[in-house]
Amino acid sequence: MDPILAVDFGSTYTKAALIDRAAAQVVASAHAPSTVGSDVTLGLRQVLSEVSAKVGRDIRKVPALACSSAAGGLRVAIIGLVPALSLEAARRAALGAGAKIIAAYGYKLTAKPLADLERLAPDIVLLAGGTDGGDEETILHNARLLARSPISAPIVVAGNQVVQQECLDLLQAAGKPARPADNLLPEVGRIEVRSVHDIIRDLFIHRITHAKGIDRVRDYLDLVADIVPTPSAVLEAARLVSEGTAKSKGLGDTVVIDVGGATTDVHSVASGAPTRPGVVVRGLPELRLKRTVEGDLGMRINAATIVERYGRAEVFALAEALQPAVAMAEEDVDRYTAHVSARTEHIPADARERSLDCALGRAAVRLAMQRHAGAIRQVYTHKGPVPVQEGKDLGEVAAIIGVGGVLAHGADARFVLEGALDSGTDPFSLLPRNAALYLDRRYVLYGIGLLAGISEEAALATAHNVLEEL
Amino acid sequence: MDAKRRPTVVLGTIGHDAHIVGSSILRIALEEAGFNVVFLGAVVPPEEFIDAARESAADAILVSSLYGMARIDCQDFGAKCAEAGLSKVKLYLGGILVTDPEKWEETEKLFKGYGFHRVYPPQTKTDVAIADLKSDLGVPA
Numbered sequence: 001m002d003p004i005l006a007v008d009f010g011s012t013y014t015k016a017a018l019i020d021r022a023a024a025q026v027v028a029s030a031h032a033p034s035t036v037g038s039d040v041t042l043g044l045r046q047v048l049s050e051v052s053a054k055v056g057r058d059i060r061k062v063p064a065l066a067c068s069s070a071a072g073g074l075r076v077a078i079i080g081l082v083p084a085l086s087l088e089a090a091r092r093a094a095l096g097a098g099a100k101i102i103a104a105y106g107y108k109l110t111a112k113p114l115a116d117l118e119r120l121a122p123d124i125v126l127l128a129g130g131t132d133g134g135d136e137e138t139i140l141h142n143a144r145l146l147a148r149s150p151i152s153a154p155i156v157v158a159g160n161q162v163v164q165q166e167c168l169d170l171l172q173a174a175g176k177p178a179r180p181a182d183n184l185l186p187e188v189g190r191i192e193v194r195s196v197h198d199i200i201r202d203l204f205i206h207r208i209t210h211a212k213g214i215d216r217v218r219d220y221l222d223l224v225a226d227i228v229p230t231p232s233a234v235l236e237a238a239r240l241v242s243e244g245t246a247k248s249k250g251l252g253d254t255v256v257i258d259v260g261g262a263t264t265d266v267h268s269v270a271s272g273a274p275t276r277p278g279v280v281v282r283g284l285p286e287l288r289l290k291r292t293v294e295g296d297l298g299m300r301i302n303a304a305t306i307v308e309r310y311g312r313a314e315v316f317a318l319a320e321a322l323q324p325a326v327a328m329a330e331e332d333v334d335r336y337t338a339h340v341s342a343r344t345e346h347i348p349a350d351a352r353e354r355s356l357d358c359a360l361g362r363a364a365v366r367l368a369m370q371r372h373a374g375a376i377r378q379v380y381t382h383k384g385p386v387p388v389q390e391g392k393d394l395g396e397v398a399a400i401i402g403v404g405g406v407l408a409h410g411a412d413a414r415f416v417l418e419g420a421l422d423s424g425t426d427p428f429s430l431l432p433r434n435a436a437l438y439l440d441r442r443y444v445l446y447g448i449g450l451l452a453g454i455s456e457e458a459a460l461a462t463a464h465n466v467l468e469e470l
Numbered sequence: 471m472d473a474k475r476r477p478t479v480v481l482g483t484i485g486h487d488a489h490i491v492g493s494s495i496l497r498i499a500l501e502e503a504g505f506n507v508v509f510l511g512a513v514v515p516p517e518e519f520i521d522a523a524r525e526s527a528a529d530a531i532l533v534s535s536l537y538g539m540a541r542i543d544c545q546d547f548g549a550k551c552a553e554a555g556l557s558k559v560k561l562y563l564g565g566i567l568v569t570d571p572e573k574w575e576e577t578e579k580l581f582k583g584y585g586f587h588r589v590y591p592p593q594t595k596t597d598v599a600i601a602d603l604k605s606d607l608g609v610p611a
Contacts, residue, residue: 082521133475133506134526188480188508188522280488280513379486379513382537386488388513 003027004454005051005059006447007044007221008230009068009214010034012261012344014043017447018051018059024461026444028054036070036214044217064221065450069098069230071212074204077103077122077153081129081138086159088284089184090128093158093193095291097200098229099124108141114149122153123208124200127167130160132186143167147174154203158184158196179203191285204229225453230446234258234403235267235291237449241401241463242269245456252398255372255432256445257365257420259404261300261344264364266372267291272392279376283390290392292372297364299357299406300344303337310363318359322415326351333359347409358416361406365419369394369431376428387428395422397432401467403440413439414470437470477607480522481532482510483565485543489536492565496532499596503604516547520554529607530560532599533586538569540581548585560606562599564590 002021007014017029030050035043052059076099080087083106094101102120105113117125125146129139139159146155147170157167158181171178182195205226209215214227234256244250253270272286296305307315316330336356340346348354374391400420407413414437422431444466451459479500483493490512500507508526510518519531531551535543540563548561563586568577574591581589588602604611 082525084518084521085525129525131508131526133478134528135524136527185525188510188526280511282511282513282518379488381486381488381513382539383488386486386513 001027003059003062004451005062005064005221006444006450007047007064007066007217008446009036009040009044009066009070009217010230011069011073014047015443016047016051017442017444018055018062019447019451019462021451021455021458024458024465026442026447026462026466029442029444030054034070036212040070040214041216041220044220048220060220061222063224065225065447065453066217066221066223066227067230067233067446067450068209068214068227070214073100074098074200074208074229075100075102075120075123076126076200077101077117077120077124078126079105079109079128079142081135082106085188085284086128086130086185089191089193090126090158092191092287092290093184093196094126094200095293096193096235096287096289097197098232098235099200100293108138109145114145118149118151123211124203125151125153125155126196127155127157128159128184130163131188132161132183134160136160136163139163139167140170143170147171147176151176154179154207156181156196156199156203158182189285191287193287201228201232225450228450231265231291233446233449235289235449236452237445237459237463238267238269238401239289240448240452240456240460241399241467245460247457248460250460251436253394253396254399254401255369255394255397255420255435256401256403257368257417259361259364259402259406259416260298261405262295262298262302264294264297264368265291266294266368268372268392268394268397270392270394270397272394274389275393275395276387279387279389281389286392290372292368294364294368294371297368299360299364299404300340300346303341303360306360306364306367307333307337309367315359315363318362319355322358322412323351323355326355328352328355332356347405354410354412357406358410358412361404361416362419365416369420373430376430378428389430391430393430395430395433397435399438400432400435401438401440401445403443403445407439408441408443417470438467439470440466441468442466476504476506477530477609478506478508478526478528479530479532479603480508480510480519480526480528481534482514482519483512483534483536484514484516484519485535485537485539486513487535487537487539487543488512489534492536493534496534496596496599499600503600516543516550520551520556523551523556523559524554528559530562530603532562532564534565535563535567536565538566540565540567544581544584544586546584551585560603561586562588562590562603564594564599566592
């Protein structure tokens with residue numbers, strides 16, 4: 001056995017999985033309520049002793065890898081110029097780096113948003129604006145205001161390079177920890193996120209884990225790599241499973257959907273180029289590795305908003321389709337969502353609740369996928385209709401991997417995940433047409449992403465063994 | 471205009487118009503003439519010209535329309551630019567602007583009323599527009 005321990009400090013649970021690299025198997029796993037609010041090591045010690053008991057040996061000396069989304073996650077505020085351009089580039093860059101976007105401001109900052117920003121106390125401020133050689137005024141104005149504010153978070157300056165130094169000087173003169181990055185939008189129609197990703201990752205590793213007290217886990221873990229944000233570990237797992245390694249083939253274009261209690265996160269590894277002829281693509285170019293977070297779609301805290309967005313009758317129809325024999329009324333949808341939104345740990349108790357839960361899950365999956373993929377609209381030109389695509393075409397995605405309680409606990413994971421597929425009724429759907437569906441039942445994708453950092457072959461082999469095809 | 475900076479123009483075909491050849495030819499000519507061109511392609515909504523001009527601090531917006539519907543797409547274009555803080559940006563329009571050609575003076579008057587500084591009839595050579603652009607922006611010829 002060649003063991004390695006993967007630990008995720010999540011917002012509600014601390015999770016650990018012991019992976020045998022030689023056999024490419026998860027040997028044991030455990031989870032305990034998160035204790036980041038008091039002492040992060042309490043929950044950690046609990047999962048360590050649980051996993052030790054399961055395998056009959058002390059695992060504290062085993063080399064370990066860790067990621068964290070605890071203590072609010074990586075809270076980033078983004079500032080840009082035009083909402084559809086530099087601000088959107090900043091949004092995609094921050095999400096791709098595993099951040100939670102807590103505030104987004106376009107154009108010149110004014111007193112009110114600045115006061116909001118101070119109150120929100122972000123972990124990082126990402127300051128964009130202007131193409132290279134383009135607008136200088138807005139980013140300079142915003143840098144000046146940030147310099148005068150009491151905000152102490154690191155500020156990543158990733159706008160018009162012509163005034164980059166001037167912005168840094170303004171901020172550093174005021175004692176702000178400002179870091180230069182390449183412009184996120186060097187020209188209209190080109191987005192560059194690598195440099196911003198590297199800096200955010202570095203800040204997370206060297207400042208934020210310390211500030212949040214997460215680095216105290218080093219006393220109990222033999223960490224062989226830096227602690228990274230959980231979403232970037234999951235995105236790395238998606239990339240690995242999709243692309244494969246030098247020796248093993250990957251699954252091809254891949255989507256990972258994580259249906260959580262508060263949000264539904266979608267990760268895609270795909271170019272998103274049109275899969276039909278004659279389509280005109282508009283909008284900012286898409287990133288091959290794309291992550292979106294739907295803050296209004298969650299199985300517990302945001303159960304009611306799923307119903308609001310998808311339609312009560314439609315959610316009910318899904319529940320009925322799944323369990324036609326169970327007696328249910330449309331009002332049960334509201335009753336159930338009201339019940340679970342106050343009880344985030346609720347697990348469905350009977351067949352009626354299970355079908356309602358799966359219906360909510362499927363609705364969340366569908367809405368989150370539609371938003372992630374984008375849309376086609378028909379434009380009627382003198383030469384006839386022309387389809388115009390904005391966002392990614394995921395029609396030829398080969399694999400969809402589902403994560404989350406509604407998938408893991410129920411027997412109807414396939415029904416829930418099918419919400420991500422093209423239903424065949426919309427000729428311009430951008431959703432996957434023929435993808436194979438997989439389930440990460442034991443929630444170990446984060447561990448696969450972490451392991452990929454030190455051994456891609458072992459990580460991919462483990463993924464093949466762990467993911468269940470539905 | 472900043473003397474060190476290359477003059478920047480936003481260029482594209484407006485509205486529900488898929489013609490891209492005209493603006494592509496103009497793009498090449500502009501780049502050869504030393505302009506920095508933010509090229510938006512075809513089927514571009516008016517708002518995208520404005521967004522691109524703001525982000526790139528463009529000196530001019532060049533709008534192409536070849537399907538006779540410019541009257542609809544370009545209505546109040548100048549006012550929209552002014553609203554977005556771009557009142558100093560010079561606006562140019564060219565192509566096949568109307569389907570039932572009235573007197574050119576009438577067409578020109580209509581679009582100048584929409585805020586365009588210069589309006590070009592069909593078959594205008596690229597060097598005519600480029601010479602105007604240079605003179606309007608104070609770029610040495």
